Amino acid sequence: MARMRLDSMWMFWVVLLLRLVSGVDADTTYTAQDIERISNNTLLWGPYRPNLYFGTRPRIPNSLLTGLLFTRVEDYASIQHTFRHTCEQNENMAGYGWDIFDPRLGGIQTIRDTANGIDLTTSFIKDTAAGDKGGNWGVRISGKPREKEDVKTTVIFYTAREGLGGLEVETDVPAEGVEGDVVMKGESGALGDFTITVTGDPEDRKGINKHPFHSHVTAQEKHLDRTFVNTQQLQPDALWQTKPILFQHLKTQIEELIERYGKDNPPPPYQLYTIANNAGAGNLQFVQKVFEGPFEFDILFNSGSAPEPITSTTISSKIEDLKKSFAAKFKDVFKPSAPFTGAKYEEFAHSLFSNLIGGLGYFHGDSLVDRSYAPEYEEENEGFWDETADARSRVQPVLEGPSELFTSIPSRPFFPRGFLWDEGFHLIPILDWDVDLTLQITKSWFNLMDDDGWIAREQILGPEARSKVPAEFQVQYPHYANPPTLFLIISSLADKLDALKSHPLTPHTDIHTDPSAYLLSTPGAVDAALRDLYPLLTKHYAWFRRTQAGDVKSYDRDAFSTKEAYRWRGRTTTHLLTSGLDDYPRAQPPHPGELHVDALSWVGLMASSLARIATFLSEDDDAARFAKHEAAIRRNVDDLHWSAERKMYCDASIDDYEEHVLVCHAGYVSLFPFMVGLMDPAGEKMGDVLDLIANPAELWSEHGIRSLGKGDALYGTEEDYWRSPVWLNMNYLIVSRLLSLAQTPGPHQSRATTLYAALRRNLVTTVYTSWKETGFAWEQYHPETGAGQRTQHFTGWTSLVVKILGMPEIGGEGRERDEL
Ligand SMILES: *[C@@H]1O[C@H](CO)[C@@H](O)[C@H](O)[C@H]1NC(C)=O
Numbered sequence: 004m005a006r007m008r009l010d011s012m013w014m015f016w017v018v019l020l021l022r023l024v025s026g027v028d029a030d031t032t033y034t035a036q037d038i039e040r041i042s043n044n045t046l047l048w049g050p051y052r053p054n055l056y057f058g059t060r061p062r063i064p065n066s067l068l069t070g071l072l073f074t075r076v077e078d079y080a081s082i083q084h085t086f087r088h089t090c091e092q093n094e095n096m097a098g099y100g101w102d103i104f105d106p107r108l109g110g111i112q113t114i115r116d117t118a119n120g121i122d123l124t125t126s127f128i129k130d131t132a133a134g135d136k137g138g139n140w141g142v143r144i145s146g147k148p149r150e151k152e153d154v155k156t157t158v159i160f161y162t163a164r165e166g167l168g169g170l171e172v173e174t175d176v177p178a179e180g181v182e183g184d185v186v187m188k189g190e191s192g193a194l195g196d197f198t199i200t201v202t203g204d205p206e207d208r209k210g211i212n213k214h215p216f217h218s219h220v221t222a223q224e225k226h227l228d229r230t231f232v233n234t235q236q237l238q239p240d241a242l243w244q245t246k247p248i249l250f251q252h253l254k255t256q257i258e259e260l261i262e263r264y265g266k267d268n269p270p271p272p273y274q275l276y277t278i279a280n281n282a283g284a285g286n287l288q289f290v291q292k293v294f295e296g297p298f299e300f301d302i303l304f305n306s307g308s309a310p311e312p313i314t315s316t317t318i319s320s321k322i323e324d325l326k327k328s329f330a331a332k333f334k335d336v337f338k339p340s341a342p343f344t345g346a347k348y349e350e351f352a353h354s355l356f357s358n359l360i361g362g363l364g365y366f367h368g369d370s371l372v373d374r375s376y377a378p379e380y381e382e383e384n385e386g387f388w389d390e391t392a393d394a395r396s397r398v399q400p401v402l403e404g405p406s407e408l409f410t411s412i413p414s415r416p417f418f419p420r421g422f423l424w425d426e427g428f429h430l431i432p433i434l435d436w437d438v439d440l441t442l443q444i445t446k447s448w449f450n451l452m453d454d455d456g457w458i459a460r461e462q463i464l465g466p467e468a469r470s471k472v473p474a475e476f477q478v479q480y481p482h483y484a485n486p487p488t489l490f491l492i493i494s495s496l497a498d499k500l501d502a503l504k505s506h507p508l509t510p511h512t513d514i515h516t517d518p519s520a521y522l523l524s525t526p527g528a529v530d531a532a533l534r535d536l537y538p539l540l541t542k543h544y545a546w547f548r549r550t551q552a553g554d555v556k557s558y559d560r561d562a563f564s565t566k567e568a569y570r571w572r573g574r575t576t577t578h579l580l581t582s583g584l585d586d587y588p589r590a591q592p593p594h595p596g597e598l599h600v601d602a603l604s605w606v607g608l609m610a611s612s613l614a615r616i617a618t619f620l621s622e623d624d625d626a627a628r629f630a631k632h633e634a635a636i637r638r639n640v641d642d643l644h645w646s647a648e649r650k651m652y653c654d655a656s657i658d659d660y661e662e663h664v665l666v667c668h669a670g671y672v673s674l675f676p677f678m679v680g681l682m683d684p685a686g687e688k689m690g691d692v693l694d695l696i697a698n699p700a701e702l703w704s705e706h707g708i709r710s711l712g713k714g715d716a717l718y719g720t721e722e723d724y725w726r727s728p729v730w731l732n733m734n735y736l737i738v739s740r741l742l743s744l745a746q747t748p749g750p751h752q753s754r755a756t757t758l759y760a761a762l763r764r765n766l767v768t769t770v771y772t773s774w775k776e777t778g779f780a781w782e783q784y785h786p787e788t789g790a791g792q793r794t795q796h797f798t799g800w801t802s803l804v805v806k807i808l809g810m811p812e813i814g815g816e817g818r819e820r821d822e823l
Pocket residue numbers: 036039040043062
């Protein structure tokens with residue numbers, strides 16, 4: 004039984020030392036339950052609406068949403084296009100996102116908005132030690148003109164109350180607007196009582212923000228520091244459509260003003276585009292400010308359960324604390340190594356990691372599922388792809404749920420929702436930062452599993468999420484799988500737990516700052532978390548094996564095991580979306596006897612991770628069973644998928660004579676057994692796989708490993724999505740395996756060392772160079788030029804580059820490609 008034990012004598016000295024040096028109360032012991040409660044409290048609030056440039060919500064369904072809209076108000080014509088709310092790809096940003104982010108403490112985001120001529124900074128600060136209802140938080144909004152010093156900007160902050168409960172403006176709101184703070188008061192079940200304050204112009208910053216007079220007031224009167232407030236009452240399910248709601252209100256205002264001043268003499272834009280001061284109780288509150296030049300104000304959320312309020316002074320000091328603690332923790336956790344230790348890489352790495360972890364979202368809502376279980380979905384006949392398309396078109400999918408999900412996301416503008424295939428990769432860096440958070444996200448995903456063990460691969464929860472997805476992609480099918488990447492995390496977690504056995508952990512920060520340290524050092528706490536997860540993991544594993552099974556017996560295939568062979572369901576002639584590698588070439592035409600080497604490899608990964616966790620939990624029979632599966636898979640990978648002729652792993656299909664045949668397209672699919680660690684490090688095949696990786700005429704490029712070999716007839720063709728570009732998730736697995744091979748004495752050690760060093764350098768340089776040029780991380784990189792392409796601001800698995808920065812510098816960093 005592998006349990007962490009803290010030697011009591013050793014513990015005594017640690018406690019004494021901690022008391023002396025840091026004042027941390029290491030005397031307090033916490034139960035697993037306490038740790039979970041405190042952890043929940045510190046993660047309750049966040050900018051968990053990552054589809055917005057800035058918006059917060061708690062992890063409570065039907066509660067309170069906040070958000071920010073802004074635009075310059077210099078002319079009438081451009082407003083339609085410059086009003087920011089949801090992150091969009093075509094808004095001409097010179098970059099935006101979190102420069103630093105710690106989910107327990109807060110983060111700082113800069114939005115470099117060229118069209119609006121402003122750099123907007125949102126500094127989000129949490130004070131979670133205050134009270135038991137998620138504590139207090141605040142955000143400082145500041146604007147700095149990019150060029151025109153007196154650019155006029157309007158910023159609208161809103162709060163929306165989704166369910167039952169109150170929300171009311173407490174401040175008296177005269178027709179010309181409020182002078183000073185605007186205070187709103189509300190209450191809701193799980194949040195209790197709270198107030199939200201939007202600060203006016205504080206004394207020490209007097210004169211920074213100049214509000215123009217409101218159009219309702221005579222043109223000669225100039226009111227400085229006025230804030231406008233408007234209350235609306237709407238259908239709760241319409242609340243997320245804030246921008247159209249606001250535009251509708253502005254339209255009626257504008258019509259009124261035009262009537263009053265005449266078409267030829269309208270008020271200037273900064274006065275025209277203002278909301279009516281009309282405040283009270285309602286489920287949507289708009290608070291608007293108009294500025295000339297630079298500006299700054301705070302939004303403060305105070306929980307009734309907190310003994311001390313958060314103030315502008317607290318925000319100022321906590322911003323400084325956050326900058327320091329984030330930088331120190333980053334260095335400690337990711338340990339950037341040569342040659343990537345310079346300040347320029349620091350800013351880059353901070354930004355990529357912060358955008359990954361700052362992309363955390365809480366989603367809640369119903370989703371569309373086709374539960375017809377049509378017999379065609381078995382995909383057993385030749386021509387099955389036409390039959391399944393027909394069957395799908397006959398079905399009226401139904402809404403299921405609502406369900407909830409706490410997850411990170413691939414991209415704020417383009418994919419602001421949960422993806423099963425991506426999430427395991429996202430959690431690799433997050434696990435290093437915060438084990439407890441990683442477990443919470445993993446659990447949240449597995450809680451979505453249905454009774455059979457299925458998890459929908461794309462989580463499109465609620466109407467707001469659906470509004471971003473074309474109708475044909477909204478429906479989820481319970482016979483469709485997706486790469487079970489969350490098992491990558493289970494393996495990494497097992498590594499961490501093994502390491503703790505020899506080096507027990509001592510928390511050296513406050514529990515609100517780092518609950519993970521307490522989780523890992525409290526005997527039995529991690530075991531309990533894993534024990535909760537374990538039955539869900541094994542159920543998903545069984546579901547995958549059952550529903551994606553491949554057929555060995557019917558075709559007289561020669562293999563060690565008749566069971567360990569798999570086939571992704573959901574194929575068409577052009578795509579295999581369920582594999583995650585959408586347009587990667589597969590056998591043509593599709594055949595029910597097809598076997599996919601990547602599917603088999605993923606099952607191998609699941610089996611080996613489960614064996615480790617079962618061992619940790621003393622589930623010895625299970626551990627033996629999983630180990631047996633893994634051993635059979637290792638044999639079958641070779642028996643069913645190795646091509647002696649092409650010297651690579653290949654998919655298998657059935658030829659015209661009903662015989663097993665290999666279908667080889669050199670690329671990521673050929674590397675899967677290598678990537679998930681199913682190969683013998685000293686074997687001959689390993690040498691062949693290294694040849695394939697190193698070959699510049701096939702997979703090797705100066706910018707990373709190509710998705711498809713340059714020599715393949717389909718290289719770079721059609722959509723060219725997984726047919727040449729360099730992807731960071733696959734490259735991360737490749738560079739990790741090369742590293743472990745480089746650290747294993749054997750016949751391939753020296754070769755692997757050279758390849759590792761060059762690939763590590765190429766990957767970091769490619770992502771860094773493109774980021775420097777464009778201000779963004781990208782979905783994939785061009786294999787010849789290294790240019791970032793497809794989805795912009797793809798800070799999901801591309802952020803794995805922070806792990807690569809932190810890999811050790813070994814081998815010939817300076818060597819050229821010819822020597823590989
Ligand atoms: C923590 O939050 C999770 C998810 O919302 C919930 O299931 C769990 O019961 C909470 N635990 C405690 C101790 O409050």
